[in-house]
Amino acid sequence: MSRRTLVTGLLVLAVIALFAVPLLVDGGTSEYGGTDAAVTEQLEADGYTPWFDSLFSPAGEVESGLFALQAALGAGVLGYVLGRLHGRRRAAASAPGRDPR
Amino acid sequence: MHIAEGFLPAAHAIGWTVAAAPFVAHGARAVVREVRENPESTLLLGAAGAFTFVLSAIKLPSVTGSSSHPTGTGPGAILFRPPVMALLGTVVLLFQALLLAHGGLTTLGANAFAFAVVGPWAGYAAYRLVRAAGAGLLPAVFAGVALADLATYGTTSLQLALAFPDASTGLAGALVKFLGVFALTQVPLAIGEGLLGVLLFRVLTVNARPELERLGILRPEPAATPGGAA
Numbered sequence: 001m002s003r004r005t006l007v008t009g010l011l012v013l014a015v016i017a018l019f020a021v022p023l024l025v026d027g028g029t030s031e032y033g034g035t036d037a038a039v040t041e042q043l044e045a046d047g048y049t050p051w052f053d054s055l056f057s058p059a060g061e062v063e064s065g066l067f068a069l070q071a072a073l074g075a076g077v078l079g080y081v082l083g084r085l086h087g088r089r090r091a092a093a094s095a096p097g098r099d100p101r
Numbered sequence: 102m103h104i105a106e107g108f109l110p111a112a113h114a115i116g117w118t119v120a121a122a123p124f125v126a127h128g129a130r131a132v133v134r135e136v137r138e139n140p141e142s143t144l145l146l147g148a149a150g151a152f153t154f155v156l157s158a159i160k161l162p163s164v165t166g167s168s169s170h171p172t173g174t175g176p177g178a179i180l181f182r183p184p185v186m187a188l189l190g191t192v193v194l195l196f197q198a199l200l201l202a203h204g205g206l207t208t209l210g211a212n213a214f215a216f217a218v219v220g221p222w223a224g225y226a227a228y229r230l231v232r233a234a235g236a237g238l239l240p241a242v243f244a245g246v247a248l249a250d251l252a253t254y255g256t257t258s259l260q261l262a263l264a265f266p267d268a269s270t271g272l273a274g275a276l277v278k279f280l281g282v283f284a285l286t287q288v289p290l291a292i293g294e295g296l297l298g299v300l301l302f303r304v305l306t307v308n309a310r311p312e313l314e315r316l317g318i319l320r321p322e323p324a325a326t327p328g329g330a331a
Binding site: 007008011012014015018019021022023025026029030031032033034035036037038039040042043046048050051052053054055056057058063066067068070071073074075076077078080081082084085086088089 | 102103104105106107108110111144145147148150151152153154155156157158159160161162163164166167168169196197198199200201202203205206207261265279282283286287289292293296297299300303304305307308309310
């Protein structure tokens with residue numbers, strides 16, 4: 001395994017560990033409520049009433065789906081771009097007259 | 102960092118909208134100019150937008166027992182300078198405000214100011230500072246991407262504190278209170294986001310070398326390395 005692959009693997013592991021460890025450490029006791037919602041709850045508890053409502057509020061399950069759609073669109077475009085760039089380099093590397101084999 | 106719909110008093114909502122609008126308009130011009138003058142940038146521009154689209158959709162657990170989402174605005178700010186992200190970030194926020202009831206139209210200005218203006222500029226400044234200090238590309242990318250995330254949440258806390266100062270401790274007390282909700286939770290997320298930024302740039306330095314050289318991120322390689330990259 002090249003050094004480059006090793007570093008990539010370790011970076012990926014570090015990212016996964018960073019988010020997996022909190023889940024394992026607390027043994028499922030935390031609710032993991034969103035910080036955005038925590039603030040609005042706090043403000044509402046202090047007596048603030050929002051003066052404008054969202055034009056469209058998807059129901060819980062639909063909302064998760066739309067969030068997943070957002071992530072999928074982003075990941076799809078990112079993968080497409082990185083794949084094209086990779087393919088372009090491979091093509092350029094084998095193009096200049098030399099037979100890759 | 103999304104201040105929910107209707108949760109900023111009207112005067113604040115208008116004030117932040119007025120503050121953010123010129124940045125977004127300038128950003129729109131920057132994107133159009135970039136695409137027109139450097140059509141070959143379009144792919145990377147798409148990658149920058151896609152990165153913030155993915156990351157801002159994902160809520161991640163943190164050591165504090167609450168969850169939050171990264172911002173993903175750093176890489177685009179580093180690649181194309183911050184104005185471009187003022188537009189791309191605002192598009193993301195608009196998508197979430199209209200379709201996901203996350204954030205809102207009345208708070209779009211405030212959220213855009215935190216997410217699409219302050220975050221990218223803070224990240225870009227950190228990136229430039231670390232590079233000026235003599236560090237390599239990847240440490241600077243880590244610093245820039247992580248700080249873009251943290252600065253956004255710091256700005257949101259300040260915006261909330263300005264709108265809702267504490268009755269007894271005033272602005273400072275409110276700022277501490279809101280930072281208490283956001284800041285600590287965000288630290289591991291910012292680190293994770295910084296590492297993802299490093300992974301992205303590791304791929305780009307190999308596969309998008311011509312673009313990175315043109316954008317001034319990498320110095321052109323000495324021409325005397327024929328086929329040595331493989």
